[in-house]
Amino acid sequence: MSIRPVSIVGIGQVEVVKASPKRLRELGAMATRLAMADAGVEQVDALFAGNMLSDELQGQKHVAALIADQAGLAGVEALEVKAATATGAAALRMAYFAVASGEADLAIAVGVEKMSEGVPTPAMAKALDAEYELPQGATLISRNAELMRLYLERYQVPEEAFVNFAVNAHRNARHNPLALFRNKRVTARDVLASRLISPPLRLLDCAPICDGAAAVILAPRSEARAYSDQPVHILASSVATDRFRVQDRQDPLWLEAAYLSAQAAFRRANIHRNDVSLFEAHDAFSIMTCLLLEAVGYAKPGQGWRLAADDEIRLRGRVPISTLGGLKARGHPIGATALYQTCEIVLQLTERAGKSQVPNASIAMLQSVGGAASTVLTHLFGV
Amino acid sequence: MSIRPVSIVGIGQVEVVKASPKRLRELGAMATRLAMADAGVEQVDALFAGNMLSDELQGQKHVAALIADQAGLAGVEALEVKAATATGAAALRMAYFAVASGEADLAIAVGVEKMSEGVPTPAMAKALDAEYELPQGATLISRNAELMRLYLERYQVPEEAFVNFAVNAHRNARHNPLALFRNKRVTARDVLASRLISPPLRLLDCAPICDGAAAVILAPRSEARAYSDQPVHILASSVATDRFRVQDRQDPLWLEAAYLSAQAAFRRANIHRNDVSLFEAHDAFSIMTCLLLEAVGYAKPGQGWRLAADDEIRLRGRVPISTLGGLKARGHPIGATALYQTCEIVLQLTERAGKSQVPNASIAMLQSVGGAASTVLTHLFGV
Numbered sequence: 001m002s003i004r005p006v007s008i009v010g011i012g013q014v015e016v017v018k019a020s021p022k023r024l025r026e027l028g029a030m031a032t033r034l035a036m037a038d039a040g041v042e043q044v045d046a047l048f049a050g051n052m053l054s055d056e057l058q059g060q061k062h063v064a065a066l067i068a069d070q071a072g073l074a075g076v077e078a079l080e081v082k083a084a085t086a087t088g089a090a091a092l093r094m095a096y097f098a099v100a101s102g103e104a105d106l107a108i109a110v111g112v113e114k115m116s117e118g119v120p121t122p123a124m125a126k127a128l129d130a131e132y133e134l135p136q137g138a139t140l141i142s143r144n145a146e147l148m149r150l151y152l153e154r155y156q157v158p159e160e161a162f163v164n165f166a167v168n169a170h171r172n173a174r175h176n177p178l179a180l181f182r183n184k185r186v187t188a189r190d191v192l193a194s195r196l197i198s199p200p201l202r203l204l205d206c207a208p209i210c211d212g213a214a215a216v217i218l219a220p221r222s223e224a225r226a227y228s229d230q231p232v233h234i235l236a237s238s239v240a241t242d243r244f245r246v247q248d249r250q251d252p253l254w255l256e257a258a259y260l261s262a263q264a265a266f267r268r269a270n271i272h273r274n275d276v277s278l279f280e281a282h283d284a285f286s287i288m289t290c291l292l293l294e295a296v297g298y299a300k301p302g303q304g305w306r307l308a309a310d311d312e313i314r315l316r317g318r319v320p321i322s323t324l325g326g327l328k329a330r331g332h333p334i335g336a337t338a339l340y341q342t343c344e345i346v347l348q349l350t351e352r353a354g355k356s357q358v359p360n361a362s363i364a365m366l367q368s369v370g371g372a373a374s375t376v377l378t379h380l381f382g383v
Numbered sequence: 384m385s386i387r388p389v390s391i392v393g394i395g396q397v398e399v400v401k402a403s404p405k406r407l408r409e410l411g412a413m414a415t416r417l418a419m420a421d422a423g424v425e426q427v428d429a430l431f432a433g434n435m436l437s438d439e440l441q442g443q444k445h446v447a448a449l450i451a452d453q454a455g456l457a458g459v460e461a462l463e464v465k466a467a468t469a470t471g472a473a474a475l476r477m478a479y480f481a482v483a484s485g486e487a488d489l490a491i492a493v494g495v496e497k498m499s500e501g502v503p504t505p506a507m508a509k510a511l512d513a514e515y516e517l518p519q520g521a522t523l524i525s526r527n528a529e530l531m532r533l534y535l536e537r538y539q540v541p542e543e544a545f546v547n548f549a550v551n552a553h554r555n556a557r558h559n560p561l562a563l564f565r566n567k568r569v570t571a572r573d574v575l576a577s578r579l580i581s582p583p584l585r586l587l588d589c590a591p592i593c594d595g596a597a598a599v600i601l602a603p604r605s606e607a608r609a610y611s612d613q614p615v616h617i618l619a620s621s622v623a624t625d626r627f628r629v630q631d632r633q634d635p636l637w638l639e640a641a642y643l644s645a646q647a648a649f650r651r652a653n654i655h656r657n658d659v660s661l662f663e664a665h666d667a668f669s670i671m672t673c674l675l676l677e678a679v680g681y682a683k684p685g686q687g688w689r690l691a692a693d694d695e696i697r698l699r700g701r702v703p704i705s706t707l708g709g710l711k712a713r714g715h716p717i718g719a720t721a722l723y724q725t726c727e728i729v730l731q732l733t734e735r736a737g738k739s740q741v742p743n744a745s746i747a748m749l750q751s752v753g754g755a756a757s758t759v760l761t762h763l764f765g766v
Contacts, residue, residue, distance in 0.1 A: 003386050003485035023514070046622070055438040060513040062467040062627075065757040069627040075643060077622035078758060079473045080465040084445040090462045097480035102386035103620070123438075130443040131406070237486070239429070239460035244445075244452040260458060374448040375461060
C-alpha cells in the first residue's frame, strides 16, 4: 500500500493510425507535450517510458532518454520499463512508484510503439519462452488460438459465443476520435466472415497492428488540484506473475496472474469488483477478454462469453468494457496501449467520454496482460 | 526525497566468467536465490530485473517474469527496467521506489547479462541514436575513442595519463574471488602494449565482454535488522539525462548527467563529495572514469587523469575507485554491473572486502552510465 496517494493530473493521446509519418521519438514526445499542456506544466521531475519493440523495429534502445531529449526535457530523470505486451502499464506503475515514494512530485508515464516499421510478429513472440516455445513456432497469436480452441472444446460453446466482444469494441470506437477504426462498422456476421488467422481465431478476434503514443502525468493527491480541476485518483496499482509458460500451469484457461493482481488491487482500494463502473480489459484477443472476466470474478469459468452474448459488456451493461474501442478497435500500439486506456478512463471518470460515456462512472479498472498472461497488472482509478 | 528510508539486507553474486554454461534465466535465478539466502527469506514482494541485450542475444523479452519463475517465485510482482548500459542501476532504483513508496516490504533488484551468446557489439550500439549515429558506424567503443582523442588533444596529455585506471582495477580485482580477471597481473607497460581497438583506445582501456548476474534485497530501514546484522542504507538515488547525442552537447567532454545526478544525490543525502570513502565509477572505458571524476568534482576539467597518475584512486588514496576490480577487471556483464557494484559496496561498508578493504569506509558512491552518458544514475550508500 502506497504511503503517499497519487492522482492523474494530465493526459495526452496521439491519434492511433496504421502507419504514422512521425518517427518513434516524435510520437513519444508529442504525447509527452500534450500531457504536459493538459496539466499546464513546463517541466516534470521524471519520465518513464514504455516501449516493447524498438530494439527490433527501430534498432533503438535507450528510448526513455531519447524521448526526453526530443520533448525538450534533457536533464530530467528518464528510465524505461518493460513487461512485454503489458509494458505501458509497467510505465504507469513506475511513475506511480516515483510519486508515491516522494522521489518525484510530477512524473510522466509515456508509452509509444511504431509497429509499421519492420515485422512485429516475431519480435512480439519473444514475450514467450525463446527456448521452449519459439523453436516450435509459437507466437502470441498461436498461443491465444490454442486457448480459444481448448475453451470451445471444454465448455462446448460455439464460435459465435465470442463475436460480441469485437462488435462491442467497434461500436464504442466510433465515438473515439483517436481510434484507429473510428469509421468502421462491424457486425456479428462480419466477425464470423473474417479471415481465419490461426483457427479458431479470426481476424476480427485480434487487435490490429498500428502506431501510437499516449501519456499521463501523475502528482501527489494532495497537490492534484493545482494542476487539474478534475484529478483522477489511482486507488490501487498491482502486479502479479504466473508460471511463465502456459504448459506449466495447472489449468491453461485460468489466468492466475490476473486473479492475483485483481484481488490485491481490490484489497488495497478496499472495494469489491461490483463497485467497478467500467473495466478496460486487455482485449488483444477475444478469448483473453473472456478469460480475464472469469479471473476477476465477473463470471464463473466457462461463462465469461455470456457477458458478451448477453450484452452485459455494453456501456449500460453490468461490466462495460472497451468503452472507447479497446485494443480491438482503438488499436493496440503495445507500449502505449495501457496509457491510452488510462487516458480513456480519465475521460470516463470525468464525464468527458461523449457518446461512449458510461453513466455515473466512479471507479474504473484496467488490466494489462504481458505475453501469455505470465505478467498481469491491475490498476484501479476513482474520483 | 524518499518518504520511507530503504536499506540493503541481502546480496547475491554469481562468479563473472567469459562464457557461462548456465542459461540467462539460470544466472538470474542463482543471483536471486543467493541474495534471498543472504537475507534469510523464502519470499519477496517484488522482483525488478535489469538486462540490456537478451532481445538480440537470447531472442528473449519478458525476462523479469522468466527469472521470477525460474527462481521459484511465480506469482510475485516482476517487472523489467532499462537504461542502456546503466540498466543494473535502473533496476536498483526501481526496487528502491517499490520499498520507499510502501508498495513492497521486500524487493529484489537482479541484473543479468549473457554476452557470450551471439554478437553483443551491434546490440550495445543501439544505446546510441539509431537514426543519426548508427548509420555512420558509431559504437560505444568508437564514441569513447573519440572522447579520449579529443581529451588528449585539448589538454595535451600523453596516452600514458590513463594507464593507471586499468592497472588499479586489475590490482584490486586480484582480491575479488568472483572477478573475471582475478588471476591476471597488469602493468602500465601491458596497457600501453595492448592492441589498439579504436585509436587511441587500447584493449586494456576497455571493460571485457562477459557473463554474470548479481542481486540485492531491499527492505525498509526500520525493519532492516530483522534480515541483516549489518544493513547498508541507501542515502540517495538519483537519475539525470543529457542531450541524447554527444554532438548536441555544448562540450563533449563535460558529462552533464553525471554532474546533475551527483549533485542531486549529495543534496538528498546532505553530504559533500569529500565525505565519500569510495567511488564505484562506471569504468567501461578509462576516459569515462576520468570524465566522471571531473563531473563529480574530484578534479577540474582536464585534470581527472591526475588522480590516477598520482595514485589517488588506490584503496588508501583520496578517491578509491574500482575497489574490487571495477567494470574493467571484475567484468562488465551490462545489466548486472551496477548490482555487482552495489554488492561490493555492501562488502566494503561492512568491512568484508578482505585485501581490497578501504580503511574506515563509511559512505560509498555508485555512478552508472547509460550509452554515451545520455543517462547517468548516482546512488549513495552508508552504514
